[in-house]
Every structure is written in C-alpha cells, then in structure tokens.
Amino acid sequence: MASLSEILTSIxxxxxxxxxxxxxxxxxxxxxxxxxxxxxxxxxxxxWNEAQNRRKVLIEAVSDLKVKLAQAPDLWFAGFVQDALKEVAEACIVYALLRDEPVPSPEDLGIDDAPYLNGLLEAMGELRRATLDAIRSEDLSTAEKFLAIMDEVYFEAMTFDQADAVTQGARRRTDALRAILERTRSDITLAYQYRKLSNLLPALGEVTETENELLP
Structure with missing residues (x-):
C-alpha cells in the first residue's frame, strides 16, 4: 500500500x-x-468558398480537440471549451441557413447537445441580421423564410425545461430569442405595409391629377 506522501505525489x-x-x-x-x-x-x-474552407477547418479542429482531451475528459466540459464549441455550432448553423443547406446535427459537428442548443439559439440573432438585409433588398420572401425558421426554433426551444446546469443557460437565450422574434416580425410587417403604400402612391397621383383637371 502506498504511503500518504506517495499518494499526494501521484496526485x-x-x-x-x-x-x-x-x-x-x-x-x-x-x-x-x-x-x-x-x-x-x-x-x-x-x-462561400472561403466560408466552406473555414467550416471544414473548424470541424476538423473540434475533432482534434476531442482527441487531445481524451486523457483529461473533464477539461472537455470546462467552461472555456464549451463556450468555444457553442461558437462553432452557431457559425456552422448560420452558414447552413444562409447557404440554404440542411442544418448540421450535433453529431455532424462533434459537439455535445448543450453547446449545440445554445449555438442554435444564438444563431437566430445572426438570422435576424440576414432578415434585415433581405428587407433592405426588398426580398420579403427570404425575410419570411428566415422568420419561419426563427419561429420554429423558438417554439421548439420552449419545450426544453431541464435545469440550467444541464442546458448551460438555454432558457435565458430562449427568452432573449422571443424579443428578437417579435422585433423581426414587426420589421417584416412594416416592410409589407410600406410596399402596399408605395404601390398605392402612383394610383393616388393619377386620381389627384384627374381631380385637378376637373376643377374650374
């Protein structure tokens, strides 16, 4: 049996x-x-070419990181590693959504469920940015498509009722997504109203000209 000194030395x-x-x-x-x-x-x-290459490098880097941490698996769950994995998940999900490709799964990325879920929720903020870009380009069909994705993610995320210690704060991000979703819905509604008004203006101008011609 080892002595106390030997035990502590090994530790x-x-x-x-x-x-x-x-x-x-x-x-x-x-x-x-x-x-x-x-x-x-x-x-x-x-x-897209640069993005595709960077995405491939990121996924390979996650795999390499997992191999490096095989001898100390508890470090894989350290906060700084889980935060980095969340950012990778967010970036890869944003890439897929904007490229109109299937969204990668946690298994595809080699990322655990909790950082993946939080990355997905944070990706919705980037999707709002893309939605605003679509509105500015008067591409309201794309804006509607992105809004539908945000809607789906929000309502699905609402069903996760596990403790924060398990989901790593997903509830807080879900609550934040609700505010983002409502602002985005309002922006799209205003864009549609503006389009309708713009379409009416030429007709109103013609009516005004006709009325002026009829005046004595």
Missing part, C-alpha cells in the same frame, strides 16, 4: 499534467472562437 503529477494540457488547449479554444466569428462574417458576405 500532484497528474494535476500538473492536466494543467499543462489546459494551457495548451486555451489558445486552441480562443482560435475556435475567432475562426467561428470569421465564418459568420464570410457567410453574411456570401464569400
């Missing part, structure tokens, strides 16, 4: 190795966050 050595691994993983997690933000920017700008 110290294992924790030292884990700390070294954590220090190696931190910059990788930050890089995932930066690359995810860049992927979202590429998607909004319709830079």
């Amino acid at each position: 110290r050595q294992r924790l030292d190795r884990k700390e070294e691994l954590r220090e190696q993983i931190l910059p990788l997690a930050r890089q995932l966050i930066r690359e995810s933000a860049a992927l979202i920017k590429n998607a909004h700008r319709k830079e």
Whole structure:
C-alpha cells in the first residue's frame, strides 16, 4: 500500500499534467472562437468558398480537440471549451441557413447537445441580421423564410425545461430569442405595409391629377 506522501505525489503529477494540457488547449479554444466569428462574417458576405474552407477547418479542429482531451475528459466540459464549441455550432448553423443547406446535427459537428442548443439559439440573432438585409433588398420572401425558421426554433426551444446546469443557460437565450422574434416580425410587417403604400402612391397621383383637371 502506498504511503500518504506517495499518494499526494501521484496526485500532484497528474494535476500538473492536466494543467499543462489546459494551457495548451486555451489558445486552441480562443482560435475556435475567432475562426467561428470569421465564418459568420464570410457567410453574411456570401464569400462561400472561403466560408466552406473555414467550416471544414473548424470541424476538423473540434475533432482534434476531442482527441487531445481524451486523457483529461473533464477539461472537455470546462467552461472555456464549451463556450468555444457553442461558437462553432452557431457559425456552422448560420452558414447552413444562409447557404440554404440542411442544418448540421450535433453529431455532424462533434459537439455535445448543450453547446449545440445554445449555438442554435444564438444563431437566430445572426438570422435576424440576414432578415434585415433581405428587407433592405426588398426580398420579403427570404425575410419570411428566415422568420419561419426563427419561429420554429423558438417554439421548439420552449419545450426544453431541464435545469440550467444541464442546458448551460438555454432558457435565458430562449427568452432573449422571443424579443428578437417579435422585433423581426414587426420589421417584416412594416416592410409589407410600406410596399402596399408605395404601390398605392402612383394610383393616388393619377386620381389627384384627374381631380385637378376637373376643377374650374
């Protein structure tokens, strides 16, 4: 049987190795966050070739990260790693939605359910941005399509009633999505009303000209 000193020495050595691994993983997690933000920017700008390459690199990086953490699986669930995975999920979902491709699953991305769910909810904020771009381009059919997706995500997310410790704060993000959804619905409604008014203006102008001609 090992002595107390030997037990503590073994623990110290294992924790030292884990700390070294954590220090190696931190910059990788930050890089995932930066690359995810860049992927979202590429998607909004319709830079599809660059976006596709970046998406592939991100998914491979997540897989590599999981391999690196196989010897310390508890670090996979550390806050900074889960946050990075959430950002990857958000970016890949935004890419798929704006490219009109099937939305990747958690298994496709190699990401656990909770960070995936939160990434999906945060992706709806980017979808609102795309909706506003569509409204400015007078592409109301695309705006309606994005609104329908936001609607579906919100009502499905409402059914998740697990504790925050399990969903990593999904309830809070669902509540925030409700406000985003209502603002977006209002923006689209106003855009339709503006279109109707714009269509009526030429006819009103013709009526006014006719009335002026009839005046003595």
